[in-house]
Amino acid sequence: MLTFYLLFGILYWGMFSRLRKLWEGRKNLGRNFIQKENPQVSILVPFRNEAQNLPAIFNGIFSLQYRPLQVLFIDDHSEDEGRKYLTALIDKPGCEDIEIEILKSKGIGKKMAVRTGVERAFGDIILTTDADCFLPNDWVENKLKGFSDPMVMMVAGPVISQKSKGFFSVFQQIEWSSIILITKVGFELQAPLMCSAANMAYRKKAFEEVGGYNGNLDQLSGDDEFLLKKISKRFGVGSVRFVTDNLVMTMPHATWRSLFSQRIRWSSKWRSHLSLIHMAASILPVLIQLIFISSVCLLWKGHIGMILFLILWTTKILAERKVLGKVLETYGIKFSIWSYVLTGIVHPFYVLVSAIGGIFGNFEWKGRKSSNMA
Template sequence: MNLLPFLLFAALAVYLLALVVLSSKWKKIKAAKDPAQGGVDYPVTLLVPFRNEGRNIAGLLRNLADLSYPNLQIILIDDHSEDGGAEQVEEWISSEKKHNFNLISSQGRGKKAAIEEGVVMANANIILTTDADCALSADWVQNMLRAFDDPTVQMVAGPVMTKGGHTIFESFQQIDWSSILLLTNFFFSVKKPIMCSAANMGYRKEVFYHVKGYLGNHENLSGDDSFLLEKVYRRFGPQAIRYLPESDVLVKTNPARGLKGFLSQRARWASKWNKHQFWQNAGGAVLSALLSLASIGSVLLLMSGTAGVGMFALYWFLKLIFEYSVLGRVLKTYEIRPSIGYFVVASICHPMYVVVVAFLSFFAKSSWKGRKR
């Protein structure tokens, strides 16, 4: 039993050190002074695949109509929706006479096939992508295009954060997203990008064809973002990929409405860990699970009398303070400030959440918008 505190605090030290190292690359981030500067003459195509997003369609269309970029083609790709969403889009385009909006129906199955058809229909060389449950700022397009002023840049990614924060569950999701953004920014900073989100990304059309799109990845239910990132990185190198963590390119997405849907989404993401060619993906997943098990195992300290209770309290105090400092800094960048109480709940629940998601990624059947694999 005497060895247990040493092992637990050794695991904690690794975790806290990782937080410090990751946060060292999160510099003070400011939005561009002139959001309209850079790339305003580029024709741009925005692809928005959707499946069974009927409840989000009206808000999505209003948001897309408010984008201020003048030379923009918007292609909405229906991935066999069963809730009337495609009909909503078609009726809105007709009634509003939006000539730069196009609706197409995907002939293939899945989000990757939908995007591939959208790329074929795109009339611009610069392609941006987002999801149907997301909200974009009016200047999002031109802010994303800043990076493409550099001709060596072939792909751009930006941050994603859930809306809300009014409940403990919504705040938990935002805190979880802050850890994702912290990891994303760090690995981009050290020229080893391992993840990004198709809800906020862009690339040159010819590059998509050059790396053969999603060839070799169609069997995976998700991964239209990270697998493409991996292909571009391997073909063109880290200098061809740019990450923009600034708040003026932030894309906001809807939080999961229930625990089951949230865990299913994260398990689907986690199920890709052993399908990537980069060891960082697998190594990070395994390390995260082990450190989470250590946090759960810290309850054994309570069986060691008064000294054990003191060590248990110290363990969780250090964990909470470091998380509040590091992850709170990330959230502050996007003007999100959860209460310390929400951080306490997140700190306690997160290790259990990681272990549950790891279990589900191995043994549960992945699903997305009514599809299972």
């Protein structure tokens, strides 16, 4: 038993060292791309019960440097005053080179909302984001750099929660850094596993050629990952790209319950991918965290067991600080060692609860229950 945990600690350190090398590997492609003419761009913003967030995303879109733009807000059957507020914002004087419409989704769920937007979009390149996001001013230009190669059909980018007060905010940003890391590593290894629709772009013709979300419409989540897999399979892994320095920020969760609900929704997709690689990538993190939790048994193995327990958890925290800290520093975010200590202790239990929730697949999101989408 002692030998097992010792070897596991060594492997964990080695794994994170490898992840850091992959993070620091190939830089963004298309960085030196010079736009000869402005392609037509459509931005899709599906929303449901987002009245409090719509003014910020609306103003953020008007702050984008790229012109002209078509912006489509697609209402996924909201139950609040969001559509009313948005209509009032659109009626205000604005730029003539931004065409804004509010559409009613033709079906239930985010995928149907996006499909409604795609059908209306006139842009060759479609960008998607969420109503609770904050966009950099050069968001569109950086996305278009990824399409400098005509073979590229989709460009994904990083997302992270905004900073707020307290440990809960810190925990979310560190966890998001692990998501960003694994996302880029998947692309680097030419086996993309995930991406976020909050910061994503694709050619309209690619969406149409793969049939959009046909075959996945019964899933409440996964509008990003399912499309990524379809495009990658149809056009090859070289057709999808991850641009590291095009960061989109999202609102942090206000409560642990809300955070767990989202993560359970994400993890519930594991059955639907029908991919051994994706299944392994879903199961491995859970097994790793279970090993860390089970290491508590070392405390009953005398002084040697206690020392090994401390070494194992110290290795865990230092490895995570070294690598996840590097990811966060890319975006100008720094935390003390104690932030990584607390996150490193809480995270294994957080992953386990999310995984159990994902197995049973029962969750509620924006007033909808997963059982109602089956």
